[in-house]
Amino acid sequence: MRSPLYLRQLKRDLDHWIAEGLIDAHAAQNMWDEAGQRASAYSLPTILSVLGALLLGLAALSFVAANFWGIPKIFQLSILFGAMVISYILSWWCLHSGRAGAGQAAILLGVALFGVNIMLIAQIYHINAHYPDGVLAWALGALLAAILVPSRTALTAAFILSCVWTGVETLEFNVTLHWQFLLFWGSAFLVAQIMRWRLGFHLAVLSIIFWLTINTGNIADHFNWSLGEISSLYAVLWLGLWAKGKVVAALGYPYADAMEHYGIILFFGASFVLFFMAPEDIGHLAMAWRWTMAILTALALILGLIAWGLKHLQRSDIMGFVGTLAALIAFPYVMSQLLTDQSAYVWTIWIYRGIFLTVTTWLLSLGIRHDDHFIINVSFIAFGIEILLIYVDTFDTLLNQSAFFAIGGVLLIIVSMGLDRLRRRLTFRNDEEGTAL
Amino acid sequence: MMLGFRIALVVLIQSLFLIYMIYDRIQILEHGKVITLKTEPVDPRSLFRGDYVSLTYNISHLDLNQLEGDNNFEKWQHIYVAVEKRGEDWAPTGVYASWPQIIGDQVVIEGTVTDAFDHAVWADYGINSYFVPEGKGKGIEQAINIQADTTPVRVQLAVSDKGEAAIKGLILNGKMLYQETIF
Numbered sequence: 039m040r041s042p043l044y045l046r047q048l049k050r051d052l053d054h055w056i057a058e059g060l061i062d063a064h065a066a067q068n069m070w071d072e073a074g075q076r077a078s079a080y081s082l083p084t085i086l087s088v089l090g091a092l093l094l095g096l097a098a099l100s101f102v103a104a105n106f107w108g109i110p111k112i113f114q115l116s117i118l119f120g121a122m123v124i125s126y127i128l129s130w131w132c133l134h135s136g137r138a139g140a141g142q143a144a145i146l147l148g149v150a151l152f153g154v155n156i157m158l159i160a161q162i163y164h165i166n167a168h169y170p171d172g173v174l175a176w177a178l179g180a181l182l183a184a185i186l187v188p189s190r191t192a193l194t195a196a197f198i199l200s201c202v203w204t205g206v207e208t209l210e211f212n213v214t215l216h217w218q219f220l221l222f223w224g225s226a227f228l229v230a231q232i233m234r235w236r237l238g239f240h241l242a243v244l245s246i247i248f249w250l251t252i253n254t255g256n257i258a259d260h261f262n263w264s265l266g267e268i269s270s271l272y273a274v275l276w277l278g279l280w281a282k283g284k285v286v287a288a289l290g291y292p293y294a295d296a297m298e299h300y301g302i303i304l305f306f307g308a309s310f311v312l313f314f315m316a317p318e319d320i321g322h323l324a325m326a327w328r329w330t331m332a333i334l335t336a337l338a339l340i341l342g343l344i345a346w347g348l349k350h351l352q353r354s355d356i357m358g359f360v361g362t363l364a365a366l367i368a369f370p371y372v373m374s375q376l377l378t379d380q381s382a383y384v385w386t387i388w389i390y391r392g393i394f395l396t397v398t399t400w401l402l403s404l405g406i407r408h409d410d411h412f413i414i415n416v417s418f419i420a421f422g423i424e425i426l427l428i429y430v431d432t433f434d435t436l437l438n439q440s441a442f443f444a445i446g447g448v449l450l451i452i453v454s455m456g457l458d459r460l461r462r463r464l465t466f467r468n469d470e471e472g473t474a475l
Numbered sequence: 476m477m478l479g480f481r482i483a484l485v486v487l488i489q490s491l492f493l494i495y496m497i498y499d500r501i502q503i504l505e506h507g508k509v510i511t512l513k514t515e516p517v518d519p520r521s522l523f524r525g526d527y528v529s530l531t532y533n534i535s536h537l538d539l540n541q542l543e544g545d546n547n548f549e550k551w552q553h554i555y556v557a558v559e560k561r562g563e564d565w566a567p568t569g570v571y572a573s574w575p576q577i578i579g580d581q582v583v584i585e586g587t588v589t590d591a592f593d594h595a596v597w598a599d600y601g602i603n604s605y606f607v608p609e610g611k612g613k614g615i616e617q618a619i620n621i622q623a624d625t626t627p628v629r630v631q632l633a634v635s636d637k638g639e640a641a642i643k644g645l646i647l648n649g650k651m652l653y654q655e656t657i658f
Contacts, residue, residue: 110656110658111656111657111658112658115497115658119490119493122486122489122490123486123490126482126483126485126486127482129482130478130479130482133478134478134479148485148486152489152493155493156493156496159493159496159497159500160496161606162606163496163497163500163504163641163655164602164604164605164606164641164642164655165496165500165601165641166599166601166602166603166604167601168587168601175492179488179489179492182485182488182489183485183489186481186482186484186485187478187481187482187485211551212550213551
């Protein structure tokens, strides 16, 4: 249902429009019925219910933190155990009677109280075991509720708790490579897919990005890769994700656009890191890296070609895609040869800065052609950051300030002329098609 | 499957897990072998757990040159420490990477290596924290610290057949300061 506040304002407007003679009573009634029946994924009552559930969960957490001894253990346990059961009964009643928002909030409260109970039992019995195991148990309880009810709020909790679990294991307990997270993540991702839930897809992607980010060093250590080696793999991986987004878009996958966007923004991130790396950070190019890079590149290439075959990429896009992949593969090889040649290193970096700007321009044109504002904006931001970095880097070294602005100005004019030419060509083609029709 | 049944299943599975946690502890506290260890407390504060006293024992830091058993341990490895009664308290006699053969009245406690180098091992047995009422942690710690040189502080533990340890009580100057109840 629409927000009550929205409906109240609509009622006022409809009365006003009828009084003004803009619409008749019949049309107003139709509009009112339409608004009243239209479901909203994030209605105000739902949001308020979820926030209320979170506050109640925090209240229970404080109850545990207080650790008061005035009440016997059995009563402490009964209060929180009973509250958890009542929350789930309440969720059943709400969902059964059509109050979906409140029902989901009650499920979330039940999940929160399950976690609080784990902590309370650990506290009153002085259990000081490996505490991330408790967080894992909590996350599993949330995932269980997400699957059985099914519940989106519980799935959200499961993703967040799994990140806390892997974060603590990795950052506090220094687990070398917390691969167990991938089992949990795979299950939760599958549930999000079955639910066909966009936010669930985002949570899944953000969770795996979080895991990869905190485990980058561990993955590098595990395979004996340098930071440069792993950054180049990430850049190819994310470009492959973008190509996969293009393929699944053709197959009607509902979150293909989000997949493309994550691929592009992460590709830019990995490229920024990679192209500003010194030769000694690239390393020795281990055989395992060569094989991994070959496999990832082949997969990305296949996906790009499939997307081309499915008419979701143009020939110019394939050229840009293949060129970017080639540049990404070549970079570690070139850099690994330049450990002692400082002059060649500087020139290589300049060439790659040029390549980065060219890739950004290609993605910008792709975003414009597909009317994809996200890719347009991200490409503009990447272009701007790259230019700013070049400016900061060259201010006192290779170029003076006026030369920088002069070259930048000429480049921008050339780009604008190219874009104008493209616009005129497209306009002319549209006019021709319009005339033909 | 009906909605009510599915939600009931969630409640049942989550409740069984919580009941198992309690049952496991009760088993140790009721049926475990009771030993006492000397302790030295410090006091941090946890976001999740309110006030608690943090405790270290004579088995927290082990000198492998002085003890029987294995010599090479890695971080996060499981460790089995054999203790035996010496006077009023229990003290470590051997450190092992796997469950050792128990001699006489020995008790084995299972732990996890938190650090290891140069024939020295630091281990955690899940008995490092003793929760106290809000705001009382500092007071208890100060009372203990003031008398630490002259007054022995002990923790009474229950140890299961599998080596799991649970705190039963805190003993200060020969008197039971806090005694754990089952419920």
